[in-house]
Amino acid sequence: GAALDTRGDEVAFLRDRLYERGLSVLTIDIGVMGTPSCSADYGRQAVAQAGGRSLSELVEAARSGADRRQATDTMSQGAARIVRELRAAGKLDALVILGGSTAAAAAATVMKDLPLGLPKVLVTTFLSFAPAGIDDLVVLASPVDLLGLNRIVARTLDLAAGAVSGMLEREPSRHTAKPLAALTALGVTTPAVQRLSEYLSARGYDTVVFHATTEKLDRMTRDGLVDLVVDVTTFEMVPKVLYSDEVLALLSPFGRPDRLRLEALLQSGVPHVLAPGGLDMHIFPGATGIAQVPPEYRGRPWSMHGPSVVLVRTTAEELARIAQKFADQANRARGPVGVAIPLGGFSEASRPGAPLHDPAADRAFRSALRKCLRPDIPVAEAEGNINDEVFAEETVRLLERILSRKEPPWPPESQERRS
């Protein structure tokens, strides 16, 4: 993909280099103004239409001085749709986007849903244009403007063609990768995550840890990369269940408020265990004391987590609301699922004696959860804090129990569960 008015020569050159390396190439023109200098398999009219507008509308709007972003958004969405369709038809093995800041913006939209391991290359003048949120993006910095084909641009495009064809050249080396267990973490549950990782390693798993936000974990589950999820730190539910749309948008990647969590995991059938790690707190990063958190939280138990993060205790009422969502999440799982509850606090900050200790609130969570949970879902309770050995032991026992209900057994005999 590229704008074929300004980058037509470059795209034609890159296409020829990819042809030379034995690849077939489809081109998508995401330009709006100007005249394409080379023809595209998906012309700008087709892209605009796939994005829900006509090209002439976009041109007219641009001429009348409309925000350039409107056109970029339409073309990006159109390109994303074409790419999705190509992928669904098995016709997409790699995607290259070429250009400046507009191309980088388009990359964010077009590439974000492509699976991990499918080569995604952005060739751009400024590394700083590279969009965030594309998990395995390859950015090739062009030393000079990609405007006009010259020896330097030719060399850059040679490298891009080489990188793409090299990445496509052979199947991933699957034999090296053990089955993968993903865990969720916050600083206040690190000991629990460490203990569980050790248990899992001893049972033949590789482990990978995700901090706080689970969007990336969810995409990886969808792409078939994860074999087991120990969602020990479900803290994310505190904002997702309790906060207003406005606040949630501020906290969400790319400002899109999203109350769903780990939807792909629920659909996937990947075995998983949930625990209430971190549900005992609101987190206020940037605050250096209780006076800097919103007034409605100031009357509660609180503590500092480092010099500029304030933790404030969740209430029994809040935890009862979260417990319903938590149960709902578990209830909707299509695969083996279990819940592990530590009776001595959901984080380091709520151990007996610690500032957020509040056993009544913890109990409110437990009883609301048990009321709503699907009766066939096993619950393990540990007499101790989430970071205590006993919790890890109980959780592993629960895992063994839920895994015994499905094939492959523990540990998976085959390392190739899905395509």
Next chain:
Amino acid sequence: GAALDTRGDEVAFLRDRLYERGLSVLTIDIGVMGTPSCSADYGRQAVAQAGGRSLSELVEAARSGADRRQATDTMSQGAARIVRELRAAGKLDALVILGGSTAAAAAATVMKDLPLGLPKVLVTTFLSFAPAGIDDLVVLASPVDLLGLNRIVARTLDLAAGAVSGMLEREPSRHTAKPLAALTALGVTTPAVQRLSEYLSARGYDTVVFHATTEKLDRMTRDGLVDLVVDVTTFEMVPKVLYSDEVLALLSPFGRPDRLRLEALLQSGVPHVLAPGGLDMHIFPGATGIAQVPPEYRGRPWSMHGPSVVLVRTTAEELARIAQKFADQANRARGPVGVAIPLGGFSEASRPGAPLHDPAADRAFRSALRKCLRPDIPVAEAEGNINDEVFAEETVRLLERILSRKEPPWPPESQERRS
């Protein structure tokens, strides 16, 4: 290169994937603390020594709480030295650096002097870690921490190995690239650059334009990528000749004040023409009026260049000083060189009638220059502003004259001037 205590397994895995693709691999350990988990061709002791310290010194300093950057700097410099030696010995065709922010910092040091087109790959967790200033860096974003080999990390390293081997797979497609002429530009000389580009294109050149700073152009000349330089906008000499070290450091890439300009070009023998484009001004970005520039400039002719850039006229005395350096630059050239002077102003802002118009100062430049210039260097003078047609015509005539003194003739018959 990588720290083989924390990334040993990953490096070993990547090395094996590169072996599988038929490449030979040398590893460099840039770690300081911890114990390497795989052996390196260049161990951390050797790297520290190449960086001018002993590893035990660095370990001790780190233990006693010294700034971590000291160790990183030493290891980076050591690795850079090893890489330079490998390159000089013809043993380096590509470089991969793997890791987090420390590895990215090392990449900046180790990769910055490698020629364009030599594959340079940084595999890192955060795209935002990618260092600026490496002209054709490839950054591969790792979706998860590169700590512990798991299925996702393995896939990322597969892609990295593929990208490297693909980039090495074939020679650059030279046949497509015409000889390349580089021009220097500022907004106030854009019409001159456009006219000259058209002339050069008509004579069979590709063109590439560099704005204001010439470090990148100089590296490209050194790497044999540029066939002709029309240094029409030598504005950079204003700060490089006139400003204090402190101010110059603020304006320089990476804060390293450097009064040299286009040294590689002078050594290269590449034909070039110099003109005084932009020497008629100091530029104060961020200033919205004359009151916001340093007091010593406030009594001079000035104008706004857009809403937040103030241009202030250079004086006759300043221009006489610059002219000496300008002549010195031309005098030291090892190849064909000429000077073109527009008699009607060095930029759009100093045309007759424009705010910075000061023919007396312009004349001071011209006479100081003529006094210092090597007598065999041809000077073309144009009765008009730098942006007028007559200046472009005279400059092209000058180019034809200096190019006629050397092989290959105008335009170069062979497109392969250097290796």
